Amino acid sequence: MKAEHPQAVNEAPIDFSAHTMTEIQRVIDLFPAGKQKSAILRILHFVQEEFGWVSVGAMNRVAQILDIQPIEVYEVATFYTMFHLDPVGKNVLEVCRTGPCQLVGSDDIISYIEQTLDIKVGETSKDGMFTLKTVECLGACGYGPMLMCKYKFYEHLTKEKVNELLDAMRDASQS
Ligand code: FES
Structure with missing residues (x-):
């Protein structure tokens, strides 16, 4: 069983729209089997386009989709200033x-x-x-x-x- 990041337990993964899921799958399919993690940046952009920001719940859902640890998503999302980790204005x-x-x-x-x-x-x-x-x-x-x-x-x-x-x-x- 995979070890969970503490925040992963605290914040349930949220659902994405059908449109976002279609786009995510389209990008994942561009990469060879086992290399789906490489889609992470583009996926985080899709998430931000849908919600305006990237919540922990959204990052946890991305981790589920990519079958990786939540911390791997947090590491990427917190590194780049283009991802908003709190709600933002218009x-x-x-x-x-x-x-x-x-x-x-x-x-x-x-x-x-x-x-x-x-x-x-x-x-x-x-x-x-x-x-x-x-x-x-x-x-x-x-x-x-x-x-x-x-x-x-x-x-x-x-x-x-x-x-x-x-x-x-x-x-x-x-x-
Ligand atoms: S220093 Fe390069 S854009 Fe401001």
């Missing part, structure tokens, strides 16, 4: 805080977003509209300060651009 603002962006003012942008939304890094605004995260280099080092939201880059940020961006995201979320 828009997740991921601000790069690595050296080149820092040199051109990413700290000021992070502080300004914190003030404007009345949250700290890692928190979600009261209206559920925004979550602020900081991340390491996103590969747009010549265009800082920058942030990513929904896989889209927003570059050369200023306070004015941040205001415009937040307004546009509020409008888009209400329409």
Whole structure:
């Protein structure tokens, strides 16, 4: 019998939608027998697309599907900042805080977003509209300060651009 991670006992695996299960099986089938674990990153993306974040229950279900230990899923999900391990707002603002962006003012942008939304890094605004995260280099080092939201880059940020961006995201979320 497999040893269980303590959290695996505490949080029951959750079910995924039929669509997510179809996608998961499609990706698993791309790998040779016995190598299904290699599908883990793509599967975690499917899970996040369905729920908006990746809960322990969801990770436990992924472990069941791949027939691996839950800890193997936790290790991957916690390594990459792109996976949200807590519920997030409709828009997740991921601000790069690595050296080149820092040199051109990413700290000021992070502080300004914190003030404007009345949250700290890692928190979600009261209206559920925004979550602020900081991340390491996103590969747009010549265009800082920058942030990513929904896989889209927003570059050369200023306070004015941040205001415009937040307004546009509020409008888009209400329409
Ligand atoms: S340092 Fe910010 S994108 Fe590379």
